Amino acid sequence: MKNVAIALTLLVGLVGGANAKGDAEAGKAKSTTCMACHGAVGNKTLLNTYPKLAGQHADYIVKQLKEFKSGVRKDPTMAGMVATLTEQDMMDLAAFYESQTATYGTTPENVVEVARKLYLGGDMERNIASCISCHGPRGNGSGLAKFPKISSQNAEYIAAQLKKFRSGERANDPSGMMVDTAKKLTDAEIDALSKYLGGLH
Incomplete structure (x- = not known):
């Protein structure tokens, strides 16, 4: 059953993705309010409890932003940050962060x-x-x-x-x-x- 659920998720992703794309340059301009927690390009964070966004898949970022806005994913800080974002804003921000390169970490x-x-x-x-x-x-x-x-x-x-x-x-x-x-x-x-x-x- 788990394999069926995974296959359906993949299929929805393949056939149900939006044709609209974000603009990375526009996203860079819109990212100024994100910098305090996520850094200039999505790598440096104020606290390590915040995620790196650099190199993250745009579709995933858009999904999370939408769900912060709708309340499906609950976070008081992010709810306030996304409250005025349009879907185009979300796609632009996602395109910008996806275009960046994540800094490597290490494994103890x-x-x-x-x-x-x-x-x-x-x-x-x-x-x-x-x-x-x-x-x-x-x-x-x-x-x-x-x-x-x-x-x-x-x-x-x-x-x-x-x-x-x-x-x-x-x-x-x-x-x-x-x-x-x-x-x-x-x-x-x-x-x-x-x-x-x-x-x-």
Whole structure:
């Protein structure tokens, strides 16, 4: 059933994507209010609990912005930031950030054993899907399927999101895939996976 849900998500992404595209130059001009938390090009963050946006798939960014605006994804700060954005604004911002290059991170040696096993193979005994099945071998995800690029992402941000998925505080994932996976992860596994992604590039 899980494979069917993933296939449907991919199909919707392939046939249902908008033809309209964002303008990266226009997005750069509109990004000034984003810089305080995400940096000039989406790499430098005020706190590592904010995500890097550089190199992120435009379709994924647009989806998140729309869901912050609608309230499907709840965050008081982002709700205020997106309140006046039009869909074109969102597409322009997404095009700008997608056109940037993410800075590489590193992976601490002490998390590799635990994290690599989960990332590559999941845990069949606990019915945990592998991360690679949606996010790919290098964590690059898929723009069409709206699976985010997670390589080189801030570990603190990834950990916070996994815990939000686990608790149900965040539930805007396709077919509940992340909620289903995260609720089976321990704090130690979340910590290891979050740190592992920094050097996955």
